[in-house]
Amino acid sequence: MRSRAQTAAVAILLALATGTLCFWRLREMPTYITRDEVFVALTGHSLADTGRDLRGQSMPLVFYHEMTASWWSPALLYATALVLKVAPLTETSVRAPMAIAAMVNVLLVFFIGRLVLRRPWLAVFPAALLAITPAHVLEQRYADDEALPITFALAATLALLLYVRRGSRGALFAGGLILACGSFSYVGAAPLFPIYVVFAFIALMARREPWRPRLTFAAGALIPVAAAALWVGRHPDAVRTTVMHYQSDENQNLGGGQVARNFLTLQHAREVAVLYVDFWDAQALFVEGGPTGAHTTGRSGVFLVPIAGLLVIGVVRAARRIRTDTAAQLLLGGFLLAPIPAAFFPDFNDHLAKHATWRAMTIFPFGTLLAGLGLEYVLSPDEAASRRRWQLAWWAALLVPVGLTARFWTSLNATALVGPLLVPVVAAILAMRRRAFDAHAAAVGAAIALTVASLLQFSEFYRDYLGDYRRRFIPHTDGNVEAVFDAIIDRSAVIRPSPLRTAPVIYLGFRMGPANWGGYYWRYWVQKRHREDLLPRTIADENASRFGRQLVCTLPPDSLVATPFGYDRQTDGLIDRMRRQNDVVVETITRSDTSYWVLRTTGACSPE
Numbered sequence: 156m157r158s159r160a161q162t163a164a165v166a167i168l169l170a171l172a173t174g175t176l177c178f179w180r181l182r183e184m185p186t187y188i189t190r191d192e193v194f195v196a197l198t199g200h201s202l203a204d205t206g207r208d209l210r211g212q213s214m215p216l217v218f219y220h221e222m223t224a225s226w227w228s229p230a231l232l233y234a235t236a237l238v239l240k241v242a243p244l245t246e247t248s249v250r251a252p253m254a255i256a257a258m259v260n261v262l263l264v265f266f267i268g269r270l271v272l273r274r275p276w277l278a279v280f281p282a283a284l285l286a287i288t289p290a291h292v293l294e295q296r297y298a299d300d301e302a303l304p305i306t307f308a309l310a311a312t313l314a315l316l317l318y319v320r321r322g323s324r325g326a327l328f329a330g331g332l333i334l335a336c337g338s339f340s341y342v343g344a345a346p347l348f349p350i351y352v353v354f355a356f357i358a359l360m361a362r363r364e365p366w367r368p369r370l371t372f373a374a375g376a377l378i379p380v381a382a383a384a385l386w387v388g389r390h391p392d393a394v395r396t397t398v399m400h401y402q403s404d405e406n407q408n409l410g411g412g413q414v415a416r417n418f419l420t421l422q423h424a425r426e427v428a429v430l431y432v433d434f435w436d437a438q439a440l441f442v443e444g445g446p447t448g449a450h451t452t453g454r455s456g457v458f459l460v461p462i463a464g465l466l467v468i469g470v471v472r473a474a475r476r477i478r479t480d481t482a483a484q485l486l487l488g489g490f491l492l493a494p495i496p497a498a499f500f501p502d503f504n505d506h507l508a509k510h511a512t513w514r515a516m517t518i519f520p521f522g523t524l525l526a527g528l529g530l531e532y533v534l535s536p537d538e539a540a541s542r543r544r545w546q547l548a549w550w551a552a553l554l555v556p557v558g559l560t561a562r563f564w565t566s567l568n569a570t571a572l573v574g575p576l577l578v579p580v581v582a583a584i585l586a587m588r589r590r591a592f593d594a595h596a597a598a599v600g601a602a603i604a605l606t607v608a609s610l611l612q613f614s615e616f617y618r619d620y621l622g623d624y625r626r627r628f629i630p631h632t633d634g635n636v637e638a639v640f641d642a643i644i645d646r647s648a649v650i651r652p653s654p655l656r657t658a659p660v661i662y663l664g665f666r667m668g669p670a671n672w673g674g675y676y677w678r679y680w681v682q683k684r685h686r687e688d689l690l691p692r693t694i695a696d697e698n699a700s701r702f703g704r705q706l707v708c709t710l711p712p713d714s715l716v717a718t719p720f721g722y723d724r725q726t727d728g729l730i731d732r733m734r735r736q737n738d739v740v741v742e743t744i745t746r747s748d749t750s751y752w753v754l755r756t757t758g759a760c761s762p763e
Contacts, residue, residue: 162269165279166262173261173286176617177254177295182247185297186625187632192298193675194220194227196249199235200682208232216386217339217393222672226393230307230340231300244683249298256306257295261286263309264520270316271482271524272531281520281527287613290444290457290512291519293620301513304344307337308351308517312485315355315372319362319481324371330355331375338383342397343514346496352376354492358484398500418499430508431498434518437463439510442563446506449631450513452624455616457512458522460572461608464555466522468529468548486528490521533601536594545594552601553580556608567612575607633672634749640680642743642753643715647689657711660692664699664718665751671697702726704733704760712758715742720750730754736761 188196198208198218207213210221218227234252242248261282268278285291294302314330317323334355337348356376359369387394433439441460444451451457458466470490473483497514501507512518533552536545553576560572579600586593643661650658665673674695681689696702699718707716716739718726730752733739738761739754 169261169282170258173258176292177257181250184621186628188246189632190672193679195235195298196679198232199239200244202236203239226397228339228341231303253295260305263313267313268527270320277531280530281523284523285520288519289455289616300341302516303340304337305516305520307340309520327371328375331372335376335379343496350492354488358481426503427498431494433509434494441559442566445510445512452619454619459609459612460559461556461605462526463559464552465526465529469525472528472532486521486524490518493517534598536598572608575604579604629748635747636676638745638747639717639751644684644686646742658692659711659713660694662694662716664696664702666697708760710756714756716754717751720744720752
């Protein structure tokens with residue numbers, strides 16, 4: 156009982172620490188709500204209120220996104236709807252499901268670690284490591300489902316390990332069910348999780364047990380597969396549009412047969428192999444992250460530098476045990492198979508295809524679990540089959556991150572990283588010269604040094620993430636739309652319908668993004684502020700193509716007009732003339748990274 160109480164206490168502390176990292180200032184970072192987050196918010200709000208999506212479909216299995224002409228997986232949208240059943244529509248509540256998923260991920264890694272590692276207390280290390288993995292923190296604060304496959308992959312892995320360690324048939328069935336359901340967690344998971352299902356089935360076959368357990372696993376997996384097959388039967392083109400989602404525009408209209416032929420060429424196989432190998436580039440994994448500032452701060456990699464050596468050791472340890480250890484098979488498979496869909500389906504000419512780790516996020520938890528295997532080996536000199544092999548691993552654990560820091564000295568805070576790591580290295584060299592090398596002391600010293608270096612690098616990442624990165628992230632958004640929409644809503648009175656007076660309108664004369672995202676943002680802000688009465692009175696002119704004095708003078712008195720400020724000199728000059736002629740009154744000019752005129756019509760236009 157005491158052991159259970161301690162385990163529960165550790166789990167609670169891990170969850171609270173992760174929740175603090177992911178919920179702290181969640182409303183303001185990411186800096187502004189993004190396009191995909193707005194779609195998630197509007198869909199979740201619609202589901203919570205009416206049980207229907209934005210197209211009026213009742214509780215659909217998969218959601219269609221009209222703005223991007225793509226299909227969305229349902230898991231996050233329904234999770235958001237559940238949150239919005241009990242919480243108001245805000246950026247925090249919309250982002251909350253993914254932040255909660257981060258807490259669940261850390262707990263799942265903790266319990267998996269207790270089953271995989273010979274020393275259960277060491278399970279704290281991979282769990283805490285995932286909690287402070289830069290890419291995990293960054294991605295789990297988005298109201299976007301790219302990181303959601305992590306939760307499904309970990310839950311399925313835990314279920315399968317419960318069967319392996321304790322023989323639970325119910326856990327085996329749940330493992331197949333959850334693993335196949337993972338296909339509904341993110342569009343990129345649709346091809347990945349079938350690969351995981353097949354791999355897990357092969358791992359079960361390698362145990363050389365009777366067929367009944369394998370059939371139990373298959374029965375669980377077939378339930379979501381059958382649901383998906385029925386849905387695809389009613390939406391046959393969905394497979395092609397999903398597969399082609401990240402292809403170039405000229406390939407979007409290719410037929411299914413041509414798409415299949417393009418994917419089966421030798422040239423395509425070569426490009427897939429090159430892209431897959433690029434996923435494991437040390438600079439992307441440990442130093443700078445991917446090619447876009449939307450998914451990396453540019454000042455840290457996917458993983459922290461100090462775990463690089465432990466990760467290598469863990470991969471080697473798992474590979475040596477892969478023939479006989481199902482746990483090693485699952486961890487190594489989860490890690491190495493993750494980038495396959497992201498390497499197979501993108502447009503190879505797109506610069507975002509290279510190192511696109513945000514499309515293969517299951518490498519995060521499996522990477523930390525493998526690093527846990529590496530640390531366990533470093534801390535176990537007496538259990539190593541060869542003292543020389545253990546010493547090689549010990550040196551690798553410290554010198555691999557030191558080597559990475561030296562190689563990318565200008566990109567990293569080298570002093571904070573190298574300082575703690577060199578202490579045990581220097582101590583070991585001095586002890587060996589005196590022939591007084593103590594393996595146990597060296598192991599503990601290495602663990603302490605790696606922990607201190609990891610915490611130092613993470614603290615630097617987190618300060619930057621909540622600090623200057625907020626400014627660097629702005630170009631990946633549509634700017635401070637909150638300022639202009641709040642200005643409009645604050646100045647819009649609630650109007651009762653009257654046959655004697657035409658109600659004022661809201662004219663939005665701007666475009667956000669490649670399509671009419673301005674309309675989506677406006678709808679989000681109106682629903683957030685409980686001003687749905689403004690929607691029927693809104694004129695959304697996405698390119699401001701109708702904006703001019705003639706339009707303004709035909710609007711009812713007290714109508715509000717919003718259009719970009721400082722974007723076009725001719726427009727600014729026209730507004731200045733209308734202001735001097737008393738056609739409009741300037742209510743405000745929003746001053747932020749994106750500025751807007753907010754004008755009020757007077758209804759007193761004079762002939763020119």
